[in-house]
Amino acid sequence: xxxxxxxxxxxxxxxxxxxxxxxxxxxxxxxxxxxxxxxxxxxxxxxxxxxxxxxxxxxxxxxxxxxxxxxxxxxxxxxxxxxxxxxxxxxxxxxxxxxxxxxxxxxxxxxxxxxxxxxxxxxxxxxxxxxxxxxxxxxxxxxxxxxxxxxxxxxxxxxxxxxxxxxxxxxxxxxxxxxxxxxxxxxxxxxxxxxxxxxxxxxxxxxxxxxxxxxxxxxxxxxxxxxxxxxxxxxxxxxxxxxxxxxxxxxxxxxxxxxxxxxxxxxxxxxxxxxxxxxxxxxxxxxxxxxxxxxxxxxxxxxxxxxxxxxxxxxxxxxxxxxxxxxxxxxxxxxxxxxxxxxxxxxxxxxxxxxxxxxxxxxxxxxxxxxxxxxxxxxxxxxxxxxxxxxxxxxxxxxxxxxxxxxxxxxxxxxxxxxxxxxxxxxxxxxxxxxxxxxxxxxxxxxxxxxxxxxxxxxxxxxxxxxxxxxxxxxxxxxxxxxxxxxxxxxxxxxxxxxxxxxxxxxxxxxxxxxxxxxxxxxxxxxxxxxxxxxxxxxxxxxxxxxxxxxxxxxxxxxxxxxxxxxxxxxxxxx
Amino acid sequence: xxxxxxxxxxxxxxxxxxxxxxxxxxxxxxxxxxxxxxxxxxxxxxxxxxxxxxxxxxxxxxxxxxxxxxxxxxxxxxxxxxxxxxxxxxxxxxxxxxxxxxxxxxxxxxxxxxxxxxxxxxxxxxxxxxxxxxxxxxxxxxxxxxxxxxxxxxxxxxxxxxxxxxxxxxxxxxxxxxxxxxxxxxxxxxxxxxxxxxxxxxxxxxxxxxxxxxxxxxxxxxxxxxxxxxxxxxxxxxxxxxxxxxxxxxxxxxxxxxxxxxxxxxxxxxxxxxx
Numbered sequence: 001x002x003x004x005x006x007x008x009x010x011x012x013x014x015x016x017x018x019x020x021x022x023x024x025x026x027x028x029x030x031x032x033x034x035x036x037x038x039x040x041x042x043x044x045x046x047x048x049x050x051x052x053x054x055x056x057x058x059x060x061x062x063x064x065x066x067x068x069x070x071x072x073x074x075x076x077x078x079x080x081x082x083x084x085x086x087x088x089x090x091x092x093x094x095x096x097x098x099x100x101x102x103x104x105x106x107x108x109x110x111x112x113x114x115x116x117x118x119x120x121x122x123x124x125x126x127x128x129x130x131x132x133x134x135x136x137x138x139x140x141x142x143x144x145x146x147x148x149x150x151x152x153x154x155x156x157x158x159x160x161x162x163x164x165x166x167x168x169x170x171x172x173x174x175x176x177x178x179x180x181x182x183x184x185x186x187x188x189x190x191x192x193x194x195x196x197x198x199x200x201x202x203x204x205x206x207x208x209x210x211x212x213x214x215x216x217x218x219x220x221x222x223x224x225x226x227x228x229x230x231x232x233x234x235x236x237x238x239x240x241x242x243x244x245x246x247x248x249x250x251x252x253x254x255x256x257x258x259x260x261x262x263x264x265x266x267x268x269x270x271x272x273x274x275x276x277x278x279x280x281x282x283x284x285x286x287x288x289x290x291x292x293x294x295x296x297x298x299x300x301x302x303x304x305x306x307x308x309x310x311x312x313x314x315x316x317x318x319x320x321x322x323x324x325x326x327x328x329x330x331x332x333x334x335x336x337x338x339x340x341x342x343x344x345x346x347x348x349x350x351x352x353x354x355x356x357x358x359x360x361x362x363x364x365x366x367x368x369x370x371x372x373x374x375x376x377x378x379x380x381x382x383x384x385x386x387x388x389x390x391x392x393x394x395x396x397x398x399x400x401x402x403x404x405x406x407x408x409x410x411x412x413x414x415x416x417x418x419x420x421x422x423x424x425x426x427x428x429x430x431x432x433x434x435x436x437x438x439x440x441x442x443x444x445x446x447x448x449x450x451x452x453x454x455x456x457x458x459x460x461x462x463x464x465x466x467x468x469x470x471x472x473x474x475x476x477x478x479x480x481x482x483x484x485x486x487x488x489x490x491x492x493x494x495x496x497x498x499x500x501x502x503x504x505x506x507x508x509x510x511x512x513x514x515x516x517x518x519x520x521x522x523x524x525x526x527x528x529x530x531x532x533x534x535x536x537x538x539x540x541x542x543x544x545x546x547x548x549x550x551x552x553x554x555x556x557x558x559x560x561x562x563x564x565x566x567x568x569x570x571x572x573x574x575x
Numbered sequence: 576x577x578x579x580x581x582x583x584x585x586x587x588x589x590x591x592x593x594x595x596x597x598x599x600x601x602x603x604x605x606x607x608x609x610x611x612x613x614x615x616x617x618x619x620x621x622x623x624x625x626x627x628x629x630x631x632x633x634x635x636x637x638x639x640x641x642x643x644x645x646x647x648x649x650x651x652x653x654x655x656x657x658x659x660x661x662x663x664x665x666x667x668x669x670x671x672x673x674x675x676x677x678x679x680x681x682x683x684x685x686x687x688x689x690x691x692x693x694x695x696x697x698x699x700x701x702x703x704x705x706x707x708x709x710x711x712x713x714x715x716x717x718x719x720x721x722x723x724x725x726x727x728x729x730x731x732x733x734x735x736x737x738x739x740x741x742x743x744x745x746x747x748x749x750x751x752x753x754x755x756x757x758x759x760x761x762x763x764x765x766x767x768x769x770x771x772x773x774x775x776x777x778x779x780x781x782x783x784x785x786x787x788x789x790x791x792x793x794x795x796x797x798x799x800x801x802x803x804x805x806x807x808x809x810x811x812x813x814x815x816x817x818x819x820x821x822x823x824x825x826x827x828x829x830x831x832x833x834x835x836x837x838x839x840x841x842x843x844x845x846x847x848x849x850x
Binding site for chain 1: 601602603604607608610671712716719720721722723724725772794795796797821822823824827828
């Protein structure tokens with residue numbers, strides 16, 4: 001078929017409409033050859049009309065990329081759907097340049113439904129490429145921002161879990177265990193946390209976790225072997241021995257073989273399949289207190305530099321928390337040791353059984369300033385002391401030691417009644433600069449000329465003694481005098497109280513840790529103690545003390561000092 | 576496993592006992608490419624069409640850039656389909672890049688295949704000057720093609736799946752086409768384009784032992800005649816037939832001639848087995 005000229009087609013709607021259209025217009029025959037082209041097309045493509053008529057548009061007038069795009073993508077759509085809309089192509093101009101254009105095409109069908117050609121409209125869109133590039137750049141930026149956002153959220157979640165694990169533990173090993181589980185829940189398949197303690201000669205401790213709990217034992221065994229079998233030049237050696245952070249993005253079998261001399265370690269590696277790993281030390285004041293190893297299995301996305309930064313940060317926090325927990329534990333055990341050292345065994349006394357007991361607080365790491373004391377005056381009079389220094393730390397324990405010494409000295413040398421002992425001891429402590437507030441109770445066990453016995457005591461704000469006679473207990477409740485250490489402006493006379501005792505009587509002196517409960521009135525606590533004493537029955541004094549202390553052990557927030565005496569049956573008095 | 580058939584949107588028609596003929600679409604569309612050719616074979620053959628993963632009605636969730644970055648993955652999928660349907664004596668018809676996918680599959684399990692029909696095949700699209708090989712494109716032209724693909728992201732949904740007008744009595748047709756026909760996630764399209772246009776399967780041709788027909792179109796800008804001749808020359812068991820049809824998609828532009836070329840080749844190589 002001979003190509004028709006543009007003029008031929010223009011007859012249908014006028015030359016002005018065809019050539020004056022503000023776009024390129026083309027008619028192709030059924031084989032894709034150009035049979036008509038308007039002025040707009042010739043202008044955009046820079047061809048003369050004679051150069052384009054009869055040319056195969058899709059193959060000869062498009063740049064190569066668009067040509068392939070048409071053959072693979074556009075032709076099927078045009079064939080099946082009969083039209084193309086808003087397709088981006090590059091025209092190749094007469095000078096070989098590429099002109100971006102937006103193309104619409106409609107397949108023309110004859111009366112029988114067969115294709116008789118294609119009608120095409122082209123808008124040149126010189127800025128379109130810039131626009132698309134900008135859109136793509138915007139999309140890339142948005143995707144990066146999304147990825148960064150997702151990463152930030154993941155990181156926050158990890159920090160949150162790690163902080164919770166660390167904050168809710170009072171023991172370094174428990175903290176490490178919670179942390180290891182947080183890591184395998186958030187970012188790793190398995191995790192080891194070593195807790196080297198430079199201040200203790202103990203064995204190296206660690207916690208291990210695996211996302212698959214059944215495999216935690218394997219990780220634990222590996223943790224045990226690694227310090228012995230990993231070479232100093234291995235990643236493990238770098239992290240644990242030299243305190244250097246290490247990121248392994250790819251752990252090869254060769255790496256594994258070169259890192260150890262142990263066949264068992266290699267067997268564990270092949271079971272645990274390490275693919276990438278981060279090893280970071282938690283160092284505080286140049287002392288390495290933790291080493292964290294997190295591992296992802298082979299085939300999982302490897303750790304990145306960002307993960308290393310997060311883990312380095314977390315390891316540093318972990319080191320600080322471990323340091324604090326260790327120091328608290330050390331101080332607590334120091335305080336307890338100091339206190340125990342200050343509490344001496346009561347002297348053997350005729351006709352009198354004395355049992356003493358001190359229980360440190362069972363929860364928290366507080367230590368109290370509670371004490372008891374029992375000694376004989378030069379004339380053989382037994383002196384019983386119980387006291388409680390305000391405060392719960394090593395300073396309270398030390399102050400208790402001083403105050404106890406003052407009361408002991410005054411109590412030994414001062415022949416006067418307990419009220420005098422307390423008054424003079426208070427003055428002496430103040431004069432000696434023992435700056436402490438305390439409750440205390442001093443009691444003398446007096447023997448009358450007729451051999452009868454009595455308890456004489458004075459209380460500086462201390463809970464009342466309990467007297468138990470023939471299975472019946474009662475508080476020797478009197479108005480207590482002021483605490484020790486309140487100062488000279490509050491000088492007031494202290495009072496003595498007295499109660500006669502019978503053979504078999506039991507008297508309990510105690511500190512408030514035995515009766516106080518934060519939620520309770522002190523009277524309720526005393527009533528409960530009395531009930532507990534009566535429930536204990538008539539066993540020996542040791543059994544009674546054990547029983548009472550067990551009642552309290554469950555809720556022991558405070559420490560407890562307990563001093564119990566029992567008058568023995570009068571030794572066969574001369575008839 | 577129903578998974579493979581759903582994953583690749585496999586459709587089976589024709590004679591259940593007939594010799595299987597499997598049609599694989601090429602780059603850029605889906606099984607709709609065969610809608611004018613495949614029915615011709617239904618009276619005698621068991622006809623199988625499918626979509627490559629990422630295209631048409633396939634399970635898009637099964638696609639990953641990592642797996643589908645090479646043609647081998649598509650060949651593996653094809654073999655899974657064949658095994659799943661337990662097809663033997665397969666006549667495989669592959670258009671464009673699917674021709675090479677068929678070559679890879681047939682080299683892996685030649686005993687499954689009776690014939691390979693390669694429609695517009697190219698073992699390598701980029702020229703290899705040193706080897707004196709003409710693929711039709713320079714390196715930079717392939718870059719330009721990939722760029723052209725990227726440039727059409729924006730118009731993808733609008734331009735690639737226009738609403739079909741004028742089918743008031745078959746509205747589902749328009750809906751079906753709008754939803755699936757040639758509408759491909761740009762990432763999938765680009766990944767497949769890279770796998771296709773940067774592939775080099777020349778060495779695989781010599782390993783083909785299955786009887787093969789190379790179908791060459793006139794004026795095919797993607798797989799020019801010189802490339803078809805190269806394929807014919809390097810597959811010892813091959814015949815070459817040239818169509819009068821032009822362009823790269825004779826299955827759409829000249830379905831009758833395409834079907835006739837395939838049919839007459841199969842006739843000459845023995846009647847289909849219909850037991």
